[in-house]
Amino acid sequence: MSLSVRQGEIVGVVGESGSGKTSLARCVAGYRTATSGTVEIDGRVMTARRGPLDRRRVQMVFQDPYASLNPRMTVRQTLREPVVVHGLRAAGRVGERVEELVDLVGLDRRYLDSRPRQLSGGQRQRASIARALALEPEVLVADEPVSALDVSVQAMVLNLLADLRDRLGMSILFISHDIAVVSHLCDRVVVMSQGRVVETGAVDDVFLRPEHPYTRQLLGAVPPHPWSGHPPASPGTSRPDPSQ
Amino acid sequence: MSAATLAAEGGSSRTAPRLNGTLVAAIAVLLVLLAAVLAGPRWLPSPTEQDLGNILAPPSSVSPLGTDQLGRDVLARVLAAIRLDLVVGVTALLVPLVTGSLLGALAAWRGGWVDEVVGVVADVVQAFPYYLFILVLAFFLGAGLSSIYVAVAAVAWVSYMRIVRAEVHSAMQQDYVQAAVGAGFSGSRVLLRHVLPNVFKQPLTYAVTDVVVVIVSTATLSYLGVGVTPPTPELGALVSDGQQFVTVRPLLTVAPGLAVVLVGAALALLGNGLSRQVDEA
Amino acid sequence: MNPLLEVDGLSVAAPGRRGTTYPVRDVSLTVEGRGTVGVVGESGCGKSTLLRAIAGVLPRGLRAVEGTVRVDGREVDTRRPSGEVAMIFQDPMTGLNPVMTVGEHVAEVPRRRDGLGRRAAHDLAVHLLQEVGIEDAEHRVDAYPHELSGGLRQRVLIAAALSGSPRLLLCDEPTTALDVTVQARFVALLGRLVEDRGLGVLYVTHDLPLLGTMCDRIDVMYAGQVVERGSTREVLQHPAHPYTEALLAAAPRMDSRRARLVSIPGRPPVLLADTAGCRFAPRCPHAVDACDAAGPLGPGTSGHESACVRRDELEARSERGVAWR
């Protein structure tokens, strides 16, 4: 199979469990070597055993926000580590970079010295996205990053990923079993079944005019969004927001 | 803001872990024991000082637990023996704690043949029951503390290896370790910064309970005559010594035996309390 | 005639170190025979606890302190199962005993409780497995749970649940761990069982769009209480509570891509004691001072119930489809 992700776009990979989505994500992120074929980033072929520099260029966002942060490290330590180890900032400017990162993902600075267990699921997921961004990767691989979250938190993470694409031009490979989420967030989509790609193209083409029977079957199974009302443009807040 | 929201905010703040009752009781008993062991020599006669004019004396204000067949003060000997056994129990475990933990980490980290080899060696060591192993070693090295140290070092590492191996194994499945690998950190950095800090509590907690096992086996071997040799006061040796006078002065066997039970119980409770504390934290 | 299930003023208490919390507080709801009622809310809103209380299998440490549960007009004890309701769980793996075969699960209640013979129980098991759409039931009956796919396990759980001929089926997010196509087949099966057996179904989920395809009525739960209730159409088309509206606005939709989703700031509160007023107010974009004295559920203009003090404004606005402040 082959697929490509361009600068500043989100490519969704959908399919059912066992369709090979996660294997694909792990190959791209360099956790597993492909039995055949190559992964190229910016025209450069990634070797089977990636060195630190190659690893840096692809970063992964994990599914379970409760397992993806080292429980013994504060948010600040978690974010400092990659910046320092890879020497991405001069010693005196690391702190500044850490603050930049939490601002970028919309995590309040007062959580910098918190440990993961003091954070909610949504806050943890922001922190682990910030950690991935700390390495200034060229591609983010997000493996079911919202499937363990409640709808309200899921919305927040989806908005954040869209922002990263629009503001930073980040390229994201987004693995999900949720068709509605992929349809909402992604620019292009790859439909997988039993280890192979059955259909690929722009989201509008694939989801509005599916050609492969499997894609049609998938789309047919999605419950339609029942609300005809328009979502409020932005919620007006007449009281202090308890989360901020 | 309503009470309900306050509660939600409170749930995210850090709360100091509460010490459980078992832990407090165990620490209290151990502190009292420690104080007695350290302060005893100031008030009591030397544990090896004989007074042949005053043998097998009943308890008195001078000798609270009486004297033995050589007129030595029983309380002084029991306290000295507790001290010896505690020191042996703790120091004998240092080597197996370190080697076992390192081997366990190595086995889980490298996997493959390293894991298999470490596992088979552990199987072989465990195939020889503890006392059998120590008896065989005592056979060759002769009676004495050194046999006990060597035997504990040769046997006890297996538990730590198994515990740390399992812990490292599950830590390595955790996404945060995967993330550290994916960030391009070196193997030693991932192991030292991300894996080991999250697994070191379990072997340490287990070691506390293990001290009990070492103390009991030291006493057992000395009782059988293959451990600490007289006249050094050791709890098992004291029981063995006093056994011939059990009908006249039962205290000579009861006191050192109870001392083992007391020390063992306090340490066992400490270990249990600590592990519960670790689970809740 | 009595409704099949009638929950009246139910409260479940969880005594804890920092005081007693109430995962379910003064909840009333009904399910009719041949009816499917959905309960929706974020995690931690008390949906699962409500189901477990009705089934009589509350987890250790929780107990129902007030209110009654009636099945077919008869009051049941929330401390033990009544045998007239059956429950299926989110994770079909943990819902089945790993050391028992499929057949043993399904034949168990007929054989041990109802005293059916060995042969008859086996035949009934095969029949039930066929009824829930398991092909090759004769063969699968001897399989162990770990040998089946998630979708099949969920069907086995239903067959086992049906084996006691329950009137009411309680579903605790049964499809969250399943793929969409499997979920669609599961929902279809549930609909058929409601028709064929006259079952009542109480279905708990956080997936509002899913409820839209299968339920007659919806109860929206927040922080242990029902905050909105009505027919599926009314609740989903004209939400009369800001929480329902927020849940709808947070769900991504196929038809309007790239719009910003609305996330709900904060998270559900822990219910320490009785709180006066609306519990959603601290997270609500429309909160006003009157919310501090908000009352229980009340009828709105279109007839369905909401606990919001501004429910009439909200409904009017959603009917006109205009933004509302």
Next chain:
Amino acid sequence: MAAPSARRRLARALVAVALVVVVTFLFIHIVPGDPARAILGPQASPDAVSALRDRLGLDRPLLAQFLDYLSHAVRGDLGTSVAEGVSVTSLMVGRAAPTVALVLCSAILTVVLTVPLAALAARRPGSLVDHAVRTVPLLGLGLPAFWFALVLIQVFAVRLGWFPAGGYGGSPLQSLRALVLPALVTAVSILPFTVQSLRVAMIEAADADFVAAARARGVPPWRVLRRYVFRNAAVPAVVVLGLNMGWLVGNTLIVEKVFAIPGVGALLVDATLSRDFPVVQGLALVIALLVIGTNLATELVRIGLDPRLRHGKESLR
């Protein structure tokens, strides 16, 4: 722990057996210096030492000695006792019955004590009963077997006269009566481990969704307890009992000595004290093989109890 298939388990046990044979052979070669001198002790005369060296063939190449040892061991010949002049094998066979009886009694007593205690504690976790059941067996951890045995002898044999103070033999009933106190001592020494693990396993099983689901659909309570809670809790409990067999066997050595039971354990302790090397070596080999056998049997029982392990699949938990 990952659950390897039965075949892998078997292969590993075979490797362990081979290593055990090598290790017991090397016993006399591990110590620096002259093995014959090590066996006879520092007081022995040089003549006796060289005589023993000739008799054991210690001057021959190591490999030849090992092959010799191996070929004899395979045929059941473990050498001749220095002290008693009879073959180690016959010595051991004569002493086996009391030890086997003691180990069996101890294991049965352990199970009989563990199951109700763990069930009692698991009924209401965190209750007073639970705390008591969790704490009291812990005290047994620090209870030295030899001392506990002495106390039991003083109380139940000397003062009350309910049981004999020691020994073994006579009618089966007399033998069984003689084993009550020794079995109690060994059982108490492993009770902390078994009660703890069965309790945790039972609580875990009782909290599982499948128990709630079974209760909800009307499975009778006793059946839920038996088929759902106990059956699932048995798997880890069997493992713990098996892993502690070595500890249990080791304790019987001490207990036999104190209760003067003419078993293999007492033989080993006496042989150690009287420096009867062939007996020590032979017994070590046989006991180690038995422990490996027990561990293997435990693993197979576990695979039998848990269908998930039967096809060599990894456990899902």
